[in-house]
Amino acid sequence: xxxxxxxxxxxxxxxxxxxxxxxxxxxxxxxxxxxxxxxxxxxxxxxxxxxxxxxxxxxxxxxxxxxxxxxxxxxxxxxxxxxxxxxxxxxxxxxxxxxxxxxxxxxxxxxxxxxxxxxxxxxxxxxxxxxxxxxxxxxxxxxxxxxx
Amino acid sequence: xxxxxxxxxxxxxxxxxxxxxxxxxxxxxxxxxxxxxxxxxxxxxxxxxxxxxxxxxxxxxxxxxxxxxxxxxxxxxxxxxxxxxxxxxxxxxxxxxxxxxxxxxxxxxxxxxxxxxxxxxxxxxxxxxxxxxxxxxxxxxxxxxxxx
DNA sequence: CAGAATCCATATCGATACTG
DNA sequence: CAGTATCGATATGGATTCTG
Numbered sequence: 001x002x003x004x005x006x007x008x009x010x011x012x013x014x015x016x017x018x019x020x021x022x023x024x025x026x027x028x029x030x031x032x033x034x035x036x037x038x039x040x041x042x043x044x045x046x047x048x049x050x051x052x053x054x055x056x057x058x059x060x061x062x063x064x065x066x067x068x069x070x071x072x073x074x075x076x077x078x079x080x081x082x083x084x085x086x087x088x089x090x091x092x093x094x095x096x097x098x099x100x101x102x103x104x105x106x107x108x109x110x111x112x113x114x115x116x117x118x119x120x121x122x123x124x125x126x127x128x129x130x131x132x133x134x135x136x137x138x139x140x141x142x143x144x145x146x147x148x
Numbered sequence: 149x150x151x152x153x154x155x156x157x158x159x160x161x162x163x164x165x166x167x168x169x170x171x172x173x174x175x176x177x178x179x180x181x182x183x184x185x186x187x188x189x190x191x192x193x194x195x196x197x198x199x200x201x202x203x204x205x206x207x208x209x210x211x212x213x214x215x216x217x218x219x220x221x222x223x224x225x226x227x228x229x230x231x232x233x234x235x236x237x238x239x240x241x242x243x244x245x246x247x248x249x250x251x252x253x254x255x256x257x258x259x260x261x262x263x264x265x266x267x268x269x270x271x272x273x274x275x276x277x278x279x280x281x282x283x284x285x286x287x288x289x290x291x292x293x294x295x296x
Numbered sequence: 297c298a299g300a301a302t303c304c305a306t307a308t309c310g311a312t313a314c315t316g
Numbered sequence: 317c318a319g320t321a322t323c324g325a326t327a328t329g330g331a332t333t334c335t336g
Contacts, residue, residue: 017266018205035276036197036269043268044192046329049184057166062298073330078299088282099297100336109278116271118164119264120191121184128183130257134236194309210318221310226319247317248316 042087043117047072047080052106053121055090056114059105089113190235191265195220195228200254201269203238204262207253237261 042048047069054060054068066077081104084090089110095101106114190196195217202208202216214225229252232238237258243249254262 015205017201017262036272038276038279039268039272040192040197042192044188044190049188074299076329086283086286087279102298109275109282113271113275116264116267119267120187123261123264124184124187127257127261128186131186131235134257135234138234222319224309250318
């Protein structure tokens with residue numbers, strides 16, 4: 001597969017990214033206060049994305065979330081939800097019933113985040129087989145590509 | 149800002165995500181072979197996104213990448229590039245010159261990933277101030293929201 | 297029910313030193 | 317130049333126990 005497919009389409013995105021990167025790397029690491037790292041660190045952690053997807057369908061109680069992902073410990077569920085709440089992506093509501101009940105829902109900010117996040121998830125699903133195939137190739141053959 | 153803005157637009161995305169989640173959580177964790185985790189784990193790690201952005205502008209030599217992000221150690225740069233190469237997102241080319249020279253470039257698959265990734269990055273940049281504000285609010289006030 | 301607290305295993309990352 | 321190898325610090329996550 002040559003680099004010819006949709007080359008024009010991506011050339012634009014490439015340049016934009018290149019410029020963004022130039023303007024970005026100055027503060028990305030030196031300041032260690034980079035907004036992108038702020039967000040991506042969470043996207044990359046083990047449960048955040050799963051919880052966000054679970055909440056995308058509407059408010060969920062703590063127990064329901066716990067049941068939705070059976071192998072998340074309560075410790076991590078609480079911690080993930082707290083971070084999400086702190087970042088303003090999720091809202092926590094307490095109902096003062098006899099056994100206390102709590103539910104969580106996406107805030108407008110959280111809903112807004114789901115759009116680009118969902119796009120990335122879609123890409124991941126579509127590309128998974130290609131990635132798996134690439135890994136097999138890499139692991140089996142030495143496949144050294146030298147330039148002439 | 150109320151939840152009213154673009155509510156119709158996001159309702160659609162919500163439902164799609166909710167359905168996706170339902171179909172997803174069965175294999176997301178139990179199988180631990182979830183394609184989404186496969187990708188997001190990398191997006192969340194410390195250097196992958198930065199390297200991808202650096203390569204979005206075109207091929208880069210190892211040394212150039214190292215200089216672009218002065219505080220990445222060679223160990224991590226190599227490791228990140230190897231993983232990217234293994235996943236088929238980046239191609240490595242060796243030029244057998246006297247002091248060996250190597251460069252890295254995005255593959256078509258890598259370029260394709262940059263699109264959704266860039267969208268998420270854009271969102272992160274746009275939303276950073278809102279997130280920072282939410283954190284301040286959370287850290288300062290107890291701000292317990294109880295339902296009536 | 298919805299957590300908080302504590303302890304421990306592992307994964308991740310950085311610094312340093314060495315090499316073809 | 318472009319790595320590899322080894323080591324130690326720290327961050328992350330899981331299991332368990334306890335509570336209002």
